[in-house]
Amino acid sequence: MNAIAIKDLAKIKKKRQAELELGEPGPWRARVIVHLGTCGLSAGAGKVLQAFQELIKGRQDNGIQLRVAGCGGICSREPVVQVELPGALPVMYVEVSAKDAKRIMEDHVLGKKVVTEKLLAADDPFFKRQVFIVLRNRGLIEAENVEDYIAQDGYAALAKVLTSMTPQEVIQTIKASGLRGRGGGGFPAGVKWETCRHAGDERGEERYVICNADEGDPGAFMDRSVIESDPHAVIEGMIIGAYAIGSKQGYVYIRKEYPIALEKLNIALAQAREYGLLGDHILGTEFSFDIEVHRGAGAFVCGESTALMASLEGRAGVPRAKYIHTVEYGLWNKPSCLNNVETWANVPIIINKGVDWFTKIGTGDVSQNPWGGSKGTKVFSLTGKVKNTGLIEVPMGITLREIIFDIGGGIDKGKKFKTVQTGGPSGGFLPARLLDLPVDFDSLSEAGSMMGSGGMIVGDEETCMVDLAKYFISFLLEESCGKCIPCREGLRSMHAVLDRITKGEGRKGDLEALEDLSKVMIQSSLCALGQSAPNPVLTALKYFREEFDEHVDRRKCPAGVCTALYEMSIDPAKCTGCMVCLRNCPAGAISGAKQKPHVLDRTKCIKCNICYTVCKFDAVRKE
Amino acid sequence: MAVDLSKVGEIIEKWEGRKDFLIEILQDVQDAYYYLPREVLAEVSKILEIPLNQIYEAATYYKAFSLKPKGRFTVSVCQGTACHVQGADNVLSSFERELGVKLGETDKKLDFTLEAVRCLGCCGLAPVVTVNQDIFAKLEPSQAKKVVEKYRKTPQR
Numbered sequence: 001m002n003a004i005a006i007k008d009l010a011k012i013k014k015k016r017q018a019e020l021e022l023g024e025p026g027p028w029r030a031r032v033i034v035h036l037g038t039c040g041l042s043a044g045a046g047k048v049l050q051a052f053q054e055l056i057k058g059r060q061d062n063g064i065q066l067r068v069a070g071c072g073g074i075c076s077r078e079p080v081v082q083v084e085l086p087g088a089l090p091v092m093y094v095e096v097s098a099k100d101a102k103r104i105m106e107d108h109v110l111g112k113k114v115v116t117e118k119l120l121a122a123d124d125p126f127f128k129r130q131v132f133i134v135l136r137n138r139g140l141i142e143a144e145n146v147e148d149y150i151a152q153d154g155y156a157a158l159a160k161v162l163t164s165m166t167p168q169e170v171i172q173t174i175k176a177s178g179l180r181g182r183g184g185g186g187f188p189a190g191v192k193w194e195t196c197r198h199a200g201d202e203r204g205e206e207r208y209v210i211c212n213a214d215e216g217d218p219g220a221f222m223d224r225s226v227i228e229s230d231p232h233a234v235i236e237g238m239i240i241g242a243y244a245i246g247s248k249q250g251y252v253y254i255r256k257e258y259p260i261a262l263e264k265l266n267i268a269l270a271q272a273r274e275y276g277l278l279g280d281h282i283l284g285t286e287f288s289f290d291i292e293v294h295r296g297a298g299a300f301v302c303g304e305s306t307a308l309m310a311s312l313e314g315r316a317g318v319p320r321a322k323y324i325h326t327v328e329y330g331l332w333n334k335p336s337c338l339n340n341v342e343t344w345a346n347v348p349i350i351i352n353k354g355v356d357w358f359t360k361i362g363t364g365d366v367s368q369n370p371w372g373g374s375k376g377t378k379v380f381s382l383t384g385k386v387k388n389t390g391l392i393e394v395p396m397g398i399t400l401r402e403i404i405f406d407i408g409g410g411i412d413k414g415k416k417f418k419t420v421q422t423g424g425p426s427g428g429f430l431p432a433r434l435l436d437l438p439v440d441f442d443s444l445s446e447a448g449s450m451m452g453s454g455g456m457i458v459g460d461e462e463t464c465m466v467d468l469a470k471y472f473i474s475f476l477l478e479e480s481c482g483k484c485i486p487c488r489e490g491l492r493s494m495h496a497v498l499d500r501i502t503k504g505e506g507r508k509g510d511l512e513a514l515e516d517l518s519k520v521m522i523q524s525s526l527c528a529l530g531q532s533a534p535n536p537v538l539t540a541l542k543y544f545r546e547e548f549d550e551h552v553d554r555r556k557c558p559a560g561v562c563t564a565l566y567e568m569s570i571d572p573a574k575c576t577g578c579m580v581c582l583r584n585c586p587a588g589a590i591s592g593a594k595q596k597p598h599v600l601d602r603t604k605c606i607k608c609n610i611c612y613t614v615c616k617f618d619a620v621r622k623e
Numbered sequence: 624m625a626v627d628l629s630k631v632g633e634i635i636e637k638w639e640g641r642k643d644f645l646i647e648i649l650q651d652v653q654d655a656y657y658y659l660p661r662e663v664l665a666e667v668s669k670i671l672e673i674p675l676n677q678i679y680e681a682a683t684y685y686k687a688f689s690l691k692p693k694g695r696f697t698v699s700v701c702q703g704t705a706c707h708v709q710g711a712d713n714v715l716s717s718f719e720r721e722l723g724v725k726l727g728e729t730d731k732k733l734d735f736t737l738e739a740v741r742c743l744g745c746c747g748l749a750p751v752v753t754v755n756q757d758i759f760a761k762l763e764p765s766q767a768k769k770v771v772e773k774y775r776k777t778p779q780r
Contacts, residue, residue: 038743038744038745038758039745039747039748039760041758042745042748042751042758042759042760043748043760075745075746075747075748076747076748078747078748215742215744216741216742217704217742218702218703218704218705218706218707218741218742219703219704219705219742219746220742220744220746221742221744221745221746221747224744225744256650256687257740257742257743257744258744259756294644294646294647295646295647295650296646296685297646297649297650297685297686297687297688298685298686298687298688298740298741299684299685299686300741311646312643313643314641314642314643314644314645314646314673314681315645315677315680315681316680316681316684316685317684317685318684381705381744381746381747383704383705383708383746383747383749384704384705384708384709385708385709389705389746389747389748389749390747391747421704424704455704455746457704457705457708457746459708463708468704468707468708471704471707472704475702475741479741481684584765586717586720606716608713608716608717608720608764609710609713609764610713610717610763610764610765613710613713613763613764613765614763614765
């Protein structure tokens with residue numbers, strides 16, 4: 001494929017749309033889309049695809065269009081398959097097995113009758129409140145085909161920018177849109193671009209555009225899904241940003257734990273170069289820009305901008321103090337504009353649809369102050385104890401309650417909501433009474449938490465707040481670069497205290513010590529890792545202090561998580577004597593005969609919890 | 624036993640001999656040798672003209688790198704927040720029992736290395752475990768035995 005000119009974009013769009021169109025006069029009478037994101041694949045979507053491939057291969061009239069897409073969104077019910085017939089709305093099937101493929105093929109694709117048992121209703125609450133801006137191309141494109149992206153107006157924004165906008169106009173547009181950093185910091189992107197451009201122009205230096213795809217927050221996978229499903233959205237955003245800032249070289253720093261995303265990204269970059277959308281003389285203009293990819297190597301702190309840039313330079317990813325901003329002195333000491341994957345993916349659609357359209361979505365007013373509101377949508381990875389875990393995109397300002405109970409379907413297995421954690425290790429826990437808080441850059445911070453990059457984890461009555469607080473501290477303890485004492489030693493001390501508490505060795509004054517250590521770390525750590533590390537602990541103490549008191553004073557773990565602080569037993573009234581727990585117990589701690597109540601020997605029990613998870617009669621007690 | 628250094632030149636050439644690709648180079652070395660042998664790091668230091676101590680700084684900083692030989696199968700139990708909340712600790716202890724090693728260790732036959740990984744981004748299907756490139760989702764502690772047996776049966780490379 002030769003490099004294309006700007007006028008070719010419209011031609012390719014028309015051609016590709018015609019190639020894929022369902023119904024007369026084209027050959028296609030049905031479309032089957034199998035979602036193959038990482039979640040789908042781990043749930044068995046690969047076998048489902050194979051099944052459809054076999055079923056279609058055997059047919060004479062190949063009017064069935066089989067396509068793959070990225071993330072299906074509703075992760076807990078993967079594999080997801082969509083079926084589209086001409087003139088009808090697309091139908092979504094969930095939890096599809098290879099066997100179901102045959103039925104869907106025969107009944108729906110050929111027989112035009114929907115398979116109701118596997119259906120997700122069109123008005124299912126999971127999708128109802130969602131607004132797809134970043135995820136606009138879900139299900140519509142194959143990530144490995146740039147022409148699919150072009151058919152959905154891909155690269156039209158780039159063409160518009162290159163032919164009718166100056167770099168200054170692009171910067172002003174992004175400023176006026178109120179787009180704020182989606183990586184968690186919420187810094188207005190337009191202001192960042194402007195500062196970077198200015199620094200580069202003042203010093204007459206080259207400048208760099210960087211995409212932070214490290215996504216280190218455990219529990220977050222928004223960026224993974226965007227890159228796997230629609231890598232060109234990110235690439236196009238970066239090219240537009242590079243034009244605005246005057247950059248010739250860009251970098252994507254992507255986490256090594258995302259091999260599929262990396263593969264799709266590399267394919268997309270190669271295609272973009274092939275079509276002349278990236279590289280020298282982009283779309284036949286004077287503007288040249290290319291992108292290089294670097295993998296992370298397992299360091300959470302490399303999501304921090306200065307550490308990330310050190311890693312890009314081939315060094316250990318150790319952060320430095322940020323009284324000198326990276327936007328002025330960043331990679332190789334040059335002005336560098338670092339933005340998150342989701343931020344970049346927003347850029348093309350803002351250019352295409354305009355500031356007025358974007359500012360209607362979200363909260364606040366950004367006309368005078370770029371920090372005055374939270375415009376647009378936010379992608380969240382909703383996980384934990386909700387019925388519907390998955391990847392969602394919602395307008396800013398939606399409440400936590402609507403996300404967790406409407407979209408998420410409420411708490412799974414009939415349990416009760418206890419807490420929602422957002423912002424990863426820099427964020428905090430919120431209790432039930434704050435569920436009506438709107439989700440945006442500012443409201444959650446006022447309550448002590450933060451919206452963060454999009455990880456949202458829900459806990460129920462079996463989630464121990466002390467254990468979770470310790471979890472975040474032990475994570476950060478391992479990930480701390482070790483350079484500054486407040487973070488390195490502060491985390492070590494906090495961990496020691498929390499560890500003692502979870503083992504039933506809590507002492508009077510422990511909780512106050514945690515609060516003191518927190519103050520020191522917040523005020524004097526060198527980088528945001530240490531500065532924000534106390535947040536989960538402080539919010540846990542603020543909203544769940546009684547639970548900490550139970551652990552310290554009464555040596556009990558009400559949630560049944562801290563192994564030293566609960567005992568296991570079998571309730572003879574509920575036990576049916578089915579022997580399942582007995583057979584699965586690795587410690588030989590359960591004895592009993594068939595259909596007679598079993599007995600658990602606490603002296604042998606290692607609290608592996610296997611009996612608790614396999615018992616179907618709720619007969620295993622933890623108290 | 625002498626380490627075969629022939630792959631090193633190839634790896635460095637793939638990354639254009641650029642110093643700023645050190646992290647990528649070390650990842651390819653780790654994939655080729657199952658760990659970072661000292662002799663290989665010394666060779667990388669020589670070719671790229673980076674002091675050996677700087678290479679060790681990077682090699683010991685990032686979790687992806689191992690200075691000790693790893694098993695042919697790396698069992699990674701995800702310890703991300705969503706997996707933790709769904710019982711990843713119990714899944715981990717299950718694998719410790721089945722493999723007879725503690726977290727971070729490799730068994731004597733160099734078959735299995737047990738590691739924790741912080742977030743594979745598969746949170747909707749927690750708890751998640753990977754064995755090399757294979758992903759196991761919604762894994763219960765009681766299923767660890769079957770998973771391990773499947774790989775034990777695989778013949779040596």
